[in-house]
Amino acid sequence: MTPGRGLVRLPLRNRELGLIALALLITTVGFAAVQLARAQEFASSPLIATAFFAGAYLVAHLVVRITLPVADPYVLPITAVLTAIGLIEIYRIDATLARDQGVWIVIGLALFVGVIIAFRDIRRLETLRYTCGALAVALLLTTITLGTQVNGARLWIRIGELQIQPGEFAKILLVIFLAGYLRERREVLTAPTRNVLGVGVPALRHSLPLLIIAGASLVLLVAMNDLGSSLLFYVIALAMLYIATGRLLFVGLGAGLFALGAAAAVQITPRVQTRIDGWLHPWANEQAQCCYQITQSIYTIADGGVLGAGFGRGLILNGNGETIIPYAQTDFIYSVIANELGLVGATAVILLYLLLAWRGFRIATSADDGFSKLLAAGLATAVAFQVFVIVGGVIRLLPLTGLTLPFVSYGGSSVTANFAIAGILLCISQRANRERG
């Protein structure tokens, strides 16, 4: 099958279009529900927002239809539902924030289109692996040195009015680099060269990359003052190393190394320590720095019950119009969703991520070159693990960290970076499916 042959006879694309239409229906109903619940008079802004949202997604779909006709049909609709739920909840918190987010979604979709046009042949990315690696390091170094602290964590760079979270992009660049690097070095890393106590251990020069990554992640933990980002980088690296080499020993060794290092590093990062306190003993002092956010998050989630209050009907804002949980629109958007959509809605959101991860891994297994496999699996891991860390944080399964919920949280860097991930996944999928067909 070649692109462009008979636009109507593309069953995968038609399925995608149908699912996007369903997502747009959810968007419309959601905005209408918020409008009915909250506004005394009719406002046209959500109507315009919905139209823009629909337009942007239809354009993205058409580009996919032309350039990637046999790519996975589920990824784009899943992002549509997730961004819609996020946009509606942000609109419910603050209409101005929602307008910004709407702009970011459109920019994100533009980046998505750019990625699939530029890297329709995914092998082109492989040649850029060292560039990507260097760029990732540069971005992280810039963040550490020039970054501004928000809520204690140094994760942002300020350029004029804009606040950019370079870590979101560095994450993708790192996955591209690792995919290329590991495909190249896979054989060497797999072959044990020394025998210590009956266990095959690779030579030091081959384990060096692992040690470098572990060290770099710990430096990030201290420098960024945030456990979540460094944990995310490290887990992505370990996961890709495991896929490339199949050596669980590597993974176990790496995990132990990181745990030890993190336990030591936490001692010199009071903010992370506070977060761990709040995780272990949130009820001890609910008004204190450690525990206010997490306890308010739990009250908000519990208040939702099984069915939730409904879009726009929960109790999210206080008497001054501020969110009861600080940073509800970014880090704690899951708590807001759990409150308004209940266990049913929260479960649906997690299942959407599970579905997205499944599609990502499915793309990885169907690809037939090592680079594509590692890249797809690495990106799917990045999204799934990020969801696990941030949601785990707001429901007190893990210590709280400053990550965003992909596609849902308010924030330009997060939204655009995740659309780039979706674009790369579709490019890999197109190649894999085309070769099969």
Place this chain on the structure above:
Amino acid sequence: MNRRIGNLFVVLAVGLVALIGMTTYWQVWARSSLEARQANVRLVYRDLAIDRGSIVSSDGVTLAESKPGTLDGRPVFFRDYPQDGLAAHLVGYSSLLAGRSGLERSLDTELTGSTGDLAGVVNSFDRMKGDTVRGDDVVLRLNAAAQRVAMDELERLGVRGSVVVLDPSNGGILVMASTPTFNPNTGLEEALRNPNSPLLNRATQGLYPPGSTFKVVTAASALDAGIVTTATTFPGPACIDSGGQKLCNFRDHTYGPHTFGYALAHSINTTFAKVGADLGKERLAATMRGFGFFSRFSWDYPPEQSLPSGVFNRRGNLVDPSGTFDVPRLAIGQERLLATPLQMAEVAVAVANGGQIIQPEPVLEVRAPDGAVVRRPSPVYLGRAMTTETAATLRELMKQVVDDGTGGAAAVAGLDVAGKTGTAETGRESKNDVWFIGFAPAKAARFAFAVLVEDVAGTGGDVAAPIAAAVLRALTAQTT
């Protein structure tokens, strides 16, 4: 490689499913226990959906009402106290920050319309449907004009103190003032930190040595026991020996031979100490119990905001009346005897109405939102403190206190005022807790009162009696 990718997916899937599990735990299992946690502001925000009934004085002054507003897009009601600190201690507050106190707390079920009767059940359905629930309105017996005079008098002197006026025929609370006061609209946070404890209702929570006002109780006990009559004569030395220690008259005054009636009018300590010794502990303690000492009044007010009066040990605990104490000193209101202004007002009530104490009653009536009266409390008699004859005798003697004794400053033109002064030394240099308790008109009393001022240089006759007179003038101006 594909097998490893599959393994990795399973690990991540388990992680994501764990998120669903934990969310389920919070939203299903832990939900009700989290809802009940005091620190959960949602609990309080939810109460804001109720249009809480208003609290109005008997002369039509609104003391508490609900003002509509919005919270996160939903209609809510914020509590407002138009008179600020006027009757803040009795009315109390209903606040997001500090919870509830006073009548706002004790009458909560009626003010929120969540009573157990049919109307309450209908309201609970409305609540489930999300409709606004309108609570019942409460009309107090409080006379706002007299309350204003009482507060002004205390604040004018810049003192900590209290004025309680009860209706001796039904226990109705006509005035309950306490200074310093607080502003329930804006001043709660400040009041919680203020070292002068403005949140303390000195009328019901303030414990003070009653001094000579307690001689009314001693006199009632002695007259009831038949060990004295008004005509019984006493020697009147400046000091006597009591349990190895000197017990003296105020300013060591020597009186000479006098009658029992004269002793009450001039508050002669040596005479009352002798009477106390003759009475003995059992008879005096029995009379005190009859007046309500040693137990908490049960009335429509939060129990922890209404303390019992009696004899306290050094650790500040109420001592059982069967315990040991120096009876002659107790008889003149000393010996670690502490009483609330409300208790001393009840002493005046009993004398005024022929010997019975009546449960304090803040409420005139409770009205449904449609104006129908749903509750109008009737007087609750708590028991007899003395015989009718003794009460009649004491009324005559206490009238002499004002006409011809230490309480002259309480006289009001056209109103027969009867009373008893009290000046209790605090142990601090020239600082006394001073009292004036009494009733008016003496023959058929409509007002029974207790005035207390903390820590002042003067006497009960100088400081407290004029305040009583001012409040009585305000009350008679209102009711005639």
